[in-house]
Amino acid sequence: MNIDKKIADDLVANDVSFVTTVPCKQLAGVIEEIDQRDDIFHIPSNKEDEGMGLCAGAFMGGKRPAIIMQNTAIGVTINTLATLTQFYRMPLPMIISYRGELREPVACQVEMAVHTKALLAQLNIPTYHFHWQKDVEEFDNILKYTFMCNKPVAILTDANFWGGYGDQ
Amino acid sequence: MIRSEILKEIAPIIRDHLVVCNIGLPSQELHMIDDQPTNFYMLGTMGLSSSIGFGLALAQDKPVISIDGDGSVLTNLGTLPTIANNATGNYTLLIIDNGSYGSTGDQPTYAGRKTSLAAVATACGCDNVVEVQDRDLGPVLQSAIDSDEMTIIVCKCDSGNIKLPVITMDPVVIRHRFMEAVKA
Numbered sequence: 001m002n003i004d005k006k007i008a009d010d011l012v013a014n015d016v017s018f019v020t021t022v023p024c025k026q027l028a029g030v031i032e033e034i035d036q037r038d039d040i041f042h043i044p045s046n047k048e049d050e051g052m053g054l055c056a057g058a059f060m061g062g063k064r065p066a067i068i069m070q071n072t073a074i075g076v077t078i079n080t081l082a083t084l085t086q087f088y089r090m091p092l093p094m095i096i097s098y099r100g101e102l103r104e105p106v107a108c109q110v111e112m113a114v115h116t117k118a119l120l121a122q123l124n125i126p127t128y129h130f131h132w133q134k135d136v137e138e139f140d141n142i143l144k145y146t147f148m149c150n151k152p153v154a155i156l157t158d159a160n161f162w163g164g165y166g167d168q
Numbered sequence: 169m170i171r172s173e174i175l176k177e178i179a180p181i182i183r184d185h186l187v188v189c190n191i192g193l194p195s196q197e198l199h200m201i202d203d204q205p206t207n208f209y210m211l212g213t214m215g216l217s218s219s220i221g222f223g224l225a226l227a228q229d230k231p232v233i234s235i236d237g238d239g240s241v242l243t244n245l246g247t248l249p250t251i252a253n254n255a256t257g258n259y260t261l262l263i264i265d266n267g268s269y270g271s272t273g274d275q276p277t278y279a280g281r282k283t284s285l286a287a288v289a290t291a292c293g294c295d296n297v298v299e300v301q302d303r304d305l306g307p308v309l310q311s312a313i314d315s316d317e318m319t320i321i322v323c324k325c326d327s328g329n330i331k332l333p334v335i336t337m338d339p340v341v342i343r344h345r346f347m348e349a350v351k352a
Contacts, residue, residue, distance in 0.1 A: 018227060041226065043254055046246030053216035054250070057188070057223025060208065060347050065223070083212025084220075088343040 003136050003161070004029040007095065012039045014143040016066045016093070018058040020044065020051035024070040024097040026162045031068060048073035049080040052092065059090050064147060066093040071100070071116045071156065072109075081123055085152045092152040093143055098129070101158035120154050127154040130161040169302035170328035171264050172197045175235075181310050186232045186350060188221035190240050192271030194264070198235070199335050205349040209335055209342050215244035218261050222251050225259035228350060231313050232258060238265040238279035238322075245288070248320075252293030257316040262309060268327035286322040294320045302326070 007030050011019065020043050021031050035042045041063075045051030048069045055065035073096070085092050099106070100113025120127045126149075128142055129135075139155065146153040169177075171194060179202040188208045189195045195209040210217055218241065221234030241247070241263055251261065267280020279285050286299040296317050300308045302325035312319035335342075 018223070043226070043250065046250060047244075049213075049216065050219045050244055050246050050250065053213070053219025053244075053247075054223035054226075056216075057220040057225070058227040059223075060220075060343065060350060061224040061227025062347075062350065063227040080213050080216065084210075084216065087212060088339045090343070 001133055001136070003133055004033040006136050007139060008033045008037055008040070010140045010143060011066060012037060013140065014064065014147070016064045016143065017041060018043070018055065018063040018065040019068065020054050020065070021068040022046075022048050022051060022070065022073065024099065026097040026099070026157070026159060027068055027070070027095075030095070034068070047076065049077045052077055052080045052085060055092055056084055056088070056090055064091070066095065068095045070097045072112045074116055074119050075112060078119065078123065081125070081152055086123070089150045090152075091147045091150045093146045094152060094154045096154055096156050097162075098156040098158040101160070103159040103164050116156065125152050125154050127156065130155060130157045133161060133163075135161065170326050170330075171266055171270060172201070172330045174264060174302055174305060174323065174325055176201050177306055178309055181306060181313070182233055185313060186224060186230055187235060188217050188224065188232065189235045190217040190237050193329055193332075194235055194237060196332050196335055197330070200332050205345045208346045209337070211335065211339055211342075215240045218247045218251065219244065221261070222247070222254075222256075222259055224350070225256050226254065229258060230350070231260070233260045233262055233309075233313065236261060236263045237270065238263060238267060238285055239269040239277045241285055242277055242279060242283075248289050248292035248294060251318070251320075252289070252295075255295065255318040257318055259318045260309070260312045261320045263320070263322045264325060265322050266325050266327040270327060270329055274327045274329070280327075286320075289320045289322070294318070296320065297322070299324065
């Protein structure tokens with residue numbers, strides 16, 4: 001299964017047409033796939049809170065948005081998630097590369113990994129963790145759930161899901 | 169002129185357009201001067217007025233004006249390259265530059281010292297950047313809205329605030345009312 005293509009296909013099938021990204025090595029393939037899709041407007045952000053602002057505006061303009069970013073961004077965006085996305089009740093699927101998990105070669109990444117789920121739980125953000133490639137089968141349902149409940153929803157995708165990082 | 173005087177003067181110009189207004193006193197002032205369903209008031213999240221307004225402008229065709237401040241733009245400087253490189257003609261960014269963090273007690277910003285936000289915006293790739301003095305803003309803003317080119321306006325003015333109440337409208341009501349106005 002090509003998980004990059006599956007993620008992009010599910011976004012298009014769920015009418016997600018506005019995607020902002022801040023890159024991560026693990027996310028390079030899915031970002032490239034999204035950039036090539038005619039049905040998706042892709043706008044790279046310089047910082048993840050800026051990206052969430054763009055997504056909030058796009059949502060109010062009638063588009064379904066999504067953000068693709070690294071888990072370190074949870075440390076950057078807590079205020080935006082609480083006072084914009086959640087306070088105004090806006091949907092936001094967050095496809096997050098979960099650095100610092102199994103098969104991670106960079107020790108510093110673990111320092112934010114150990115806080116990631118705790119921070120998301122503290123924010124009451126529904127959180128899903130893709131560890132095996134077959135976990136991507138849930139993605140379509142997660143998107144439907146996100147736009148049903150108008151909440152930010154986190155999809156953590158670790159190195160094992162992406163087929164390894166640094167140990168291949 | 170101080171910011172609230174500027175907002176009073178431009179209220180008739182922006183009344184019929186989609187406006188995303190900066191956190192704190194700017195939103196409270198606009199709410200008091202001329203509350204409209206076409207106004208989106210930021211109750212939190214300093215720095216993102218330009219990003220929210222720009223996302224809105226990209227998502228639909230109506231003109232959008234983001235009212236921002238020098239302190240808030242300095243908080244989110246990464247917004248300017250994003251706006252420059254994805255320019256859309258229905259977007260106007262109005263930076264009311266009073267050289268201070270007005271909502272927190274008029275502490276000076278670097279924009280009031282050596283940093284020129286107009287020069288920063290130009291260096292970031294924004295093609296139409298206009299620096300204007302407060303009393304001259306009206307016609308510049310009107311022509312930016314009427315134009316098919318995206319415009320960044322840096323309006324230099326005095327720092328100073330008026331006393332006024334906070335906005336008590338529920339955020340979901342603000343958002344819903346605004347989205348209905350976007351669709352209308």
